[in-house]
Amino acid sequence: MVTLRTGADGDFDQVNQLVQRTFLNDGGGREWDEERALFEPARSVLAVDGDEVVGHVGTYTRELTVPGGVLPAGFVTVVAVAGTHRRRGLASAMLTRQLGEIRDRGEPLALLWASEGGIYGRYGYGLASRRLGFEIDRREARIDGSRFDKTRLDGLRLSAGPAAGHRAQVTALYEQLRPSRPGFASRDSRWWDYRLADQAWHRGGSGPLQGVVCHDGDTPVGYALYRFRSDWDNSGPNGEIGVMEAIAATPAAYTMVWDFLLNVDLTRKVGLWLGAVDEPLQYLANDPRRLGMRMGDGLWARLLDVPAALSGRRYATEVDVVLDVVDELLPGSGGVFRLRGGPDHATCEPTTDEPHLRLDTATLAAVYLGGNSLGSLAAAGRVDELHPGSMTTTAPAFTWTRAPQGLEIF
Numbered sequence: 001m002v003t004l005r006t007g008a009d010g011d012f013d014q015v016n017q018l019v020q021r022t023f024l025n026d027g028g029g030r031e032w033d034e035e036r037a038l039f040e041p042a043r044s045v046l047a048v049d050g051d052e053v054v055g056h057v058g059t060y061t062r063e064l065t066v067p068g069g070v071l072p073a074g075f076v077t078v079v080a081v082a083g084t085h086r087r088r089g090l091a092s093a094m095l096t097r098q099l100g101e102i103r104d105r106g107e108p109l110a111l112l113w114a115s116e117g118g119i120y121g122r123y124g125y126g127l128a129s130r131r132l133g134f135e136i137d138r139r140e141a142r143i144d145g146s147r148f149d150k151t152r153l154d155g156l157r158l159s160a161g162p163a164a165g166h167r168a169q170v171t172a173l174y175e176q177l178r179p180s181r182p183g184f185a186s187r188d189s190r191w192w193d194y195r196l197a198d199q200a201w202h203r204g205g206s207g208p209l210q211g212v213v214c215h216d217g218d219t220p221v222g223y224a225l226y227r228f229r230s231d232w233d234n235s236g237p238n239g240e241i242g243v244m245e246a247i248a249a250t251p252a253a254y255t256m257v258w259d260f261l262l263n264v265d266l267t268r269k270v271g272l273w274l275g276a277v278d279e280p281l282q283y284l285a286n287d288p289r290r291l292g293m294r295m296g297d298g299l300w301a302r303l304l305d306v307p308a309a310l311s312g313r314r315y316a317t318e319v320d321v322v323l324d325v326v327d328e329l330l331p332g333s334g335g336v337f338r339l340r341g342g343p344d345h346a347t348c349e350p351t352t353d354e355p356h357l358r359l360d361t362a363t364l365a366a367v368y369l370g371g372n373s374l375g376s377l378a379a380a381g382r383v384d385e386l387h388p389g390s391m392t393t394t395a396p397a398f399t400w401t402r403a404p405q406g407l408e409i410f
């Protein structure tokens with residue numbers, strides 16, 4: 001008989017074997033030091049059949065940047081059920097138990113990257129951010145000269161080399177920028193170890209992890225983490241740059257970092273998989289089409305405590321609205337709530353007032369980080385306007401100055 005239990009110290013190896021098998025990785029000949037350090041057994045739910053681990057869902061304890069705030073969140077990870085035990089409800093049982101445990105810890109929301117987009121809507125997750133992928137033909141694409149104001153770059157300088165050598169500057173700048181971009185997550189030293197781990201199997205055929213940092217005096221103001229892959233064909237050099245993340249505190253630093261990445265000799269392509277939907281590069285390029293942009297799905301969010309989540313973010317415009325949030329899976333997390341908010345304040349409480357808008361919890365999650373418009377979801381029939389005019393005043397409030405971005409898959 002299969003039973004569920006909480007994880008324990010010592011479970012890592014069996015869980016990891018299950019995860020590598022279910023994710024179709026060979027898993028052979030590797031050390032798992034960084035993953036082992038991140039494993040939080042007390043936050044894992046395991047399905048066991050006798051002595052065998054046949055299912056797992058894990059949670060990482062991290063903070064999430066939301067519009068105008070930073071909140072604790074449960075980062076859901078490595079959801080896996082053995083091939084021998086699928087489609088009998090094990091994932092549903094584990095994921096539902098996990099959501100209850102995240103809520104009981106006082107984390108108002110859960111977050112994940114989906115391996116397949118069809119899985120998580122049924123558990124109340126909504127697609128809250130998208131990624132913009134870039135496959136840049138670097139012989140054609142460059143920073144538009146008229147946008148490249150050399151005078152603003154005066155005083156800035158770049159240093160480049162193995163990423164580990166830039167760890168102090170990169171972590172300091174990330175920590176400074178983290179609160180400003182919805183979707184960014186806290187990274188303690190274990191997470192930086194994981195991010196900067198440079199074992200051969202992390203490289204996917206590319207070279208060692210590199211860093212380029214833009215400095216203003218002694219202060220880091222921009223950086224990129226990237227790898228290069230050397231290749232030659234009949235017409236010459238055919239190398240590639242794969243950018244893992246590129247962020248900056250100022251437009252000048254961002255421009256300088258990207259100008260560097262687009263001008264590495266002996267390369268033809270530059271790729272960025274997890275770009276933001278509003279990635280500034282698209283507004284700096286001489287010819288945006290040459291950036292080879294393609295939209296994909298990003299972070300899925302699940303609200304567990306609507307008042308805490310909605311009062312924990314800020315709103316682009318003043319809003320006073322009563323929301324009827326339908327939560328079929330966890331009815332205790334739904335209800336009717338009055339939200340009063342604006343750019344520098346927000347409260348949200350249960351109310352007996354008549355609702356203005358009715359939507360399910362996944363739809364509210366989809367607009368929560370500012371990555372989707374409430375009006376667009378209404379056009380898809382996912383929001384009922386019960387009080388005429390309330391959509392017009394509420395939809396702009398849920399937007400934000402920057403699009404949410406999931407900067408790393410966890």
Ligand SMILES: CC(=O)SCCNC(=O)CCNC(=O)[C@H](O)C(C)(C)COP(=O)(O)OP(=O)(O)OC[C@H]1O[C@@H](n2cnc3c(N)ncnc32)[C@H](O)[C@@H]1OP(=O)(O)O
Nearest residue numbers: 077078079080081086087088089090091092112115116118
């Ligand atoms: C955050 C992350 O870790 S994402 C990674 C998810 N894991 C993987 O992709 C690894 C490979 N897949 C697996 O391990 C399993 O197939 C799982 C975990 C996705 C599902 O496990 P199962 O125990 O088979 O799921 P369970 O029986 O509870 O089914 C849950 C529901 O999801 C549906 N479902 C399961 N897998 C998929 C899928 N890939 N796409 C769409 N729907 C799916 C089932 O049909 C079922 O629907 P229903 O409730 O309407 O009947």
